[in-house]
Amino acid sequence: MRQIFFDTETTGLEADKGDRIIEIGCVEMINRQLTGNNLHLYINPERASHEDALRVHGLTEEFLADKPKFAEIVDQLLEFLAGAELVIHNAPFDIGFINAELKRLRRGVLTDHVGGVRDTLLMARDLFPGKANSLDALCRRLEVDNSKRTLHGALLDAELLADVYIRLTRGQDALLMDEHGEGAHGDAQASIEAVDLSRFQLPVLTADAAEMEAHAKLLAELDKAAGGACKWRQLEPVQPVA
Structure with missing residues (x-):
């Protein structure tokens, strides 16, 4: 192009x-x-x-x-x-x-x-x-x-x-890619070996109260900038009805 x-x-x-x-x-x-x-x-x-x-x-x-x-x-x-x-x-x-x-x-x-x-x-x-x-x-x-x-x-x-x-x-x-658009070994078509991630046990870190508050504040700012609910809201889990 x-x-x-x-x-x-x-x-x-x-x-x-x-x-x-x-x-x-x-x-x-x-x-x-x-x-x-x-x-x-x-x-x-x-x-x-x-x-x-x-x-x-x-x-x-x-x-x-x-x-x-x-x-x-x-x-x-x-x-x-x-x-x-x-x-x-x-x-x-x-x-x-x-x-x-x-x-x-x-x-x-x-x-x-x-x-x-x-x-x-x-x-x-x-x-x-x-x-x-x-x-x-x-x-x-x-x-x-x-x-x-x-x-x-x-x-x-x-x-x-x-x-x-x-x-x-x-x-x-x-x-x-490097600055000339070539792969790390100079081959733009170089293939990358797949890694099986199932063999790793990754820790799950839960956000603390301060981090949750900061996240909520950021979402509110995004809602305001977008003039409505931002895309992130669609990913929030639905709270069960009591």
């Missing part, structure tokens, strides 16, 4: 009111392996950035003045994205800006050109309900090093997002 981790920087927050894209970062991954085939573009938006946006990305009007306009890079961009699944954090924002640019050029919408869109913000909200799920928050929670992110940059943010995505979607099989 070919995936592109995608991010933009813009002159402001409102594409429908004339804000424009000033930077695009694309990081390619095929079958969960980064390829190094990335795309990084600065774009002349033909307007100044809002002060708040400038503080975020630091890309001045003077720096962008000699960069190509979106119409000059659109073919390169769409060719790079063609058929891939885009992975974006808060996808409606970036897609809204790209669609506004494409509309000016009568080039349809972004989903006409790509294989699909996956929003990691929605994924994170499902996994961590009630928690902060910004890219910075996910980097801290998932132990992704974002110490170089003093300013927002589209390529750096796309690279961080790729790391975050891998950790968000890593299953138990990752415990048996």
